Amino acid sequence: MAVDRLLPTGEARDLIRLTRDVADKVLAPIVDEHEKAATYPEGVFATLGEAGLLSLPYPQEWGGGGQPYEVYLQVLEEIAARWAAVAVAVSVHSLACYPLMEFGSAEQKQRWLPDMLGGGTIGAYSLSEPQAGSDAAALTCKATAVEGGYRVDGAKAWITHGGIADFYNLFARTGEGSKGISCFLVPKDTEGLSFGRPEEKMGLHAVPTTSAHYDDAFVPAERRIGAEGQGLQIAFSALDSGRLGIAAVAVGLAQAALDEAVAYAQQRTAFGRRIIDHQGLGFLLADMAAAVDSARATYLDAARRRDAGLSYSRQASVAKLVATDAAMKVTTDAVQVFGGYGYTRDFRVERYMREAKITQIFEGTNQIQRLVISRHLAG
Numbered sequence: 252m253a254v255d256r257l258l259p260t261g262e263a264r265d266l267i268r269l270t271r272d273v274a275d276k277v278l279a280p281i282v283d284e285h286e287k288a289a290t291y292p293e294g295v296f297a298t299l300g301e302a303g304l305l306s307l308p309y310p311q312e313w314g315g316g317g318q319p320y321e322v323y324l325q326v327l328e329e330i331a332a333r334w335a336a337v338a339v340a341v342s343v344h345s346l347a348c349y350p351l352m353e354f355g356s357a358e359q360k361q362r363w364l365p366d367m368l369g370g371g372t373i374g375a376y377s378l379s380e381p382q383a384g385s386d387a388a389a390l391t392c393k394a395t396a397v398e399g400g401y402r403v404d405g406a407k408a409w410i411t412h413g414g415i416a417d418f419y420n421l422f423a424r425t426g427e428g429s430k431g432i433s434c435f436l437v438p439k440d441t442e443g444l445s446f447g448r449p450e451e452k453m454g455l456h457a458v459p460t461t462s463a464h465y466d467d468a469f470v471p472a473e474r475r476i477g478a479e480g481q482g483l484q485i486a487f488s489a490l491d492s493g494r495l496g497i498a499a500v501a502v503g504l505a506q507a508a509l510d511e512a513v514a515y516a517q518q519r520t521a522f523g524r525r526i527i528d529h530q531g532l533g534f535l536l537a538d539m540a541a542a543v544d545s546a547r548a549t550y551l552d553a554a555r556r557r558d559a560g561l562s563y564s565r566q567a568s569v570a571k572l573v574a575t576d577a578a579m580k581v582t583t584d585a586v587q588v589f590g591g592y593g594y595t596r597d598f599r600v601e602r603y604m605r606e607a608k609i610t611q612i613f614e615g616t617n618q619i620q621r622l623v624i625s626r627h628l629a630g
């Protein structure tokens with residue numbers, strides 16, 4: 252059931268229509284096959300790029316869609332309702348464009364941004380390491396200054412689109428402490444850069460997550476984004492925006508689970524009536540609908556603050572926390588509505604439940620979101 256959205260412009264309404272069309276015609280027919288076989292959907296990102304759906308919140312002068320964040324997030328939600336792995340990868344691509352857009356020099360933007368925003372090159376974001384996830388400031392991958400650039404050595408972990416993306420936002424150590432980290436834009440074909448085997452994950456099977464290994468890899472100085480030592484500030488500021496993307500993905504997943512649970516409950520009968528007419532189950536569905544609607548309102552509130560130029564870091568963490576917890580609960584309850592069938596791979600609700608779990612973990616676990624929120628409260 253399509254969500255009846257309150258959108259700011261006619262152009263935004265057209266974009267949602269276009270997204271639903273692409274989701275129905277391009278994503279829906281192949282999602283089950285790719286998720287079961289864990290195969291990458293070649294061509295899907297080119298199609299999304301051609302449709303202009305890969306760079307919606309970025310300025311048109313650089314090849315972006317020039318859309319408000321609230322519109323971009325609702326597009327992302329529509330994609331996630333069909334295929335969470337693809338929506339996550341779109342969100343991560345958008346995250347990977349952020350450092351160059353916000354901290355790059357005019358010359359760097361001129362050189363790389365139009366291709367990135369046009370979907371000609373796909374991006375990845377590489378902050379996490381095997382021993383440094385939540386505590387990103389503890390990262391150890393090292394970028395040593397040499398003539399003309401840096402020599403990079405070390406391991407990065409958990410890269411969405413690893414080995415497939417064309418460029419990597421690498422955060423590496425150029426000095427001591429939290430002010431000793433810098434951001435680089437590293438092309439995939441850099442000598443000395445290699446990728447591990449895709450992780451065998453609980454969900455999001457169609458988009459690989461890999462480690463990366465830098466072995467004396469040379470990165471030219473012109474590929475450093477922002478000042479030396481500014482990396483963590485860049486990483487965290489990108490994550491404020493990225494977290495809203497994950498909140499929207501979580502709402503898309505929860506909405507899809509709710510829709511399928513309602514449709515099932517309307518036709519399944521027990522004790523002589525439709526299961527939706529048993530109050531115990533009807534109320535469960537009502538709570539699921541309330542959770543989805545309130546999670547959507549929370550991310551839209553943060554997005555509208557961002558669009559208005561207000562601070563939104565705390566609200567982004569609230570949105571990520573509320574939406575991903577809602578997705579976990581709603582998808583679990585959807586499995587309950589399907590009874591024994593919900594526990595099989597014959598119905599999608601099982602997949603939604605597995606996919607919801609990761610939204611509580613990446614781009615800052617929900618414990619870390621609470622830490623961010625409490626620090627804002629503490630001033």
Ligand SMILES: Cc1cc2nc3c(=O)[nH]c(=O)nc-3n(C[C@H](O)[C@H](O)[C@H](O)COP(=O)(O)OP(=O)(O)OC[C@H]3O[C@@H](n4cnc5c(N)ncnc54)[C@H](O)[C@@H]3O)c2cc1C
Nearest residue numbers: 376377378379383384385409410411460613614615616618
């Ligand atoms: C499928 C997938 C895709 C990912 N994609 C990317 C990507 O594209 N780029 C990228 O850089 N990273 C990515 N990640 C990494 C992800 O962001 C990290 O896994 C996450 O930040 C948690 O880090 P960790 O796994 O090292 O857990 P840890 O930091 O070791 O945390 C373990 C547990 O301790 C808790 N904890 C830690 N510190 C605190 C604290 N101060 N207070 C309370 N609890 C705490 C955590 O909440 C968690 O429950 C991805 C991960 C996965 C699984």
